Amino acid sequence: MSEQRIIRPTPISGFPEWTPRIRSVELRWLDHIRRGFERYGFSSVETPSVEVLDVLLSKGETSQEIYTLQRLQADADDSSDARLGLHFDLTVPFARYVAQHFNDLVFPFKRYQIQRVWRGERPQEGRFREFTQCDIDVINVDRIPLHFDAELPRIVHEVLTGLDIPAWTLNINNRKVLQGFYEGLGITDPLAVIRAVDKLHKIGADAVREILIDQAGLSSDQAAACLELAEIRGSDTTVVDAVAKLGVSHPTLTAGLDELGEVLDELSDLPSGSVVADLSIARGLDYYTGTVYEATFNDDPGYGSICAGGRYENLAGQFIRRSLPGVGLSIGLTRIFAKLVAEGRITGGRFCPTDVLVVLPSDERRSAALAVAAQLRERGFNTEVYHQAAKIGKQIQYAVKKDIPFVWFPPFDDGRPHEVKNLATGEQVEADPASWNG
CATH class of the missing domain: 3.40.50.800 (Anticodon-binding domain)
Known part of the structure; x- marks a missing residue:
């Protein structure tokens, strides 16, 4: 009899798993988040782990981040699964879901979705290849009221405050502010500039300036103005005055500042510093068109965003001949939870639920x-x-x-x-x- 081969159990990088005591805390977090979403009338949906690749690639994401499906025992000429990929976020699948079930939904449709997502990127601190996102979105026919742009941050503030995590700040901007400002400077490709500015917190101002001049074709004065705009921060509508002092005018810029000011006014009752207008926040995804959000830990902003999202005008329009604007926010549950576990802030609950x-x-x-x-x-x-x-x-x-x-x-x-x-x-x-x- 041949000796049985022993396979050494080793963790898979980028795919976190917890012991029962830690998992019990994560389950309590999930219950808390779910209750917080439902308290505001959001309905739960779940979509398949896979989507057609054409859907996943339709809104600017890179193919390198997508895991595709392939059966181990598939015939050489069987490519039926090759067009399927694991979803890398929950927003694009949600847009497809709304279009597919349009006649069965009540609008504005307020949904929450708590599921695993997968991204084929290099694992590092705060970045995983499999993780759980907790999304809330509101989507409507033709027009979605701006007050939803303020309601979602309020919900997330209540939820995260109830989890007693380290101090954090939700930064808000508006893509119309960026686009209008850049167009007011005479820049012909605002989206290229938005993608460059979105890297500001990762690579610094000098590196972004180099990208703006060498790759986006901006002049030194244009690049300097873009970086000057990105330095503006504030917790109230004084940010509007700060932008005006830069001397750039454009109708889209004016519309974006009006929207940003209205959202800040609606959130002014939250604790000071909870919500800050940060005009360096760009969110590089192509489908964002208005308000954008990005939350980070105050004592470790380089760790990455723990909550992000924004407004999209017609993400579902590729699937249905109706205008379906929406706005959404996603809590990066695994990113937050893994940090607290690693730092010993979460030591675990009960090993099992038995009473x-x-x-x-x-x-x-x-x-x-x-x-x-x-x-x-x-x-x-x-x-x-x-x-x-x-x-x-x-x-x-x-x-x-x-x-x-x-x-x-x-x-x-x-x-x-x-x-x-x-x-x-x-x-x-x-x-x-x-x-x-x-």
Whole structure:
């Protein structure tokens, strides 16, 4: 007989996984986020993990980020799966979903979507190849009111504040401000400039200036003006005055500043510094057309955005002959959670959700133990029966290791009552499974 080959278990870079105690905290986070979204009337949807490649590539993303599907045992001439790829975000699949189910939805359609996404990029701190995003979007027919651009940051502020994460700031800008300002400078390809400015926080002003001049074809004065605009920050409408002082005028710029000011006014009741207008925020994706968002940790802005999104005028228009503008925000759950785990800020919750372990004193008493467990479950207690007859001390130790708070002792004989032991206090008392309240 040949010796069995041992495959060494090793973690896969960029694909995080957690122990049960850490996972229990992540599940609580997910429940908290879901409740926060539903509190504002958002409905849950889920789309397939895959989309047709033409859909995924339709809005400016690079093919290098997309994992494609291919069956290991596929015939050489079978390319049926080659046109499918794992989705790299949830916004593009959502646009397809809205178009496909248009007649079954109620508009404005407010949806939330919490799912895994995949990106084929080099893993590093804060960047993963598989991660969970928590998206909220509002999409409407023909026109979507601007107040939704303020409602989404408010929801995210409530949700993230409730998670007690390190201090963070949500930065807001408007793509019309950037486009109008650049066009007012006489720049013929504003989108190229937007993509360059979007790299400002990663590569710095000097490198961006070089890109603007050498690759985007701007003059030194134009590049200087673009970088001067990117330096403007403020938590109120004084940012509008700061832009005006730069001496550039354009109708699109005026429209963008009006929208930005209105959103800031609606969010002015939030704690100071929670929301800041940052005119360096560009969001490089092509489909954003108005308000854009990007949140970072205050003490570690280089870690990357923990929340991002923006307004898109007609992302679903490629699928249906209707104008369907929308606005959305995405919380990067895995990016936030992994940082806190790595820093020891999340040490874990309970190993398992069991409330009560029912002791199995002997194989003959298994039916009685199972009956007690069923009765406790019916009353809302997560209950398990020890898997085999064993010494009581061993069964209690099992409960301790799994963080099970109560151990239930069914009668060892017909003359003894039920008893329950609180492992936190050590107290053991008589109890009735029909009335015990924990």
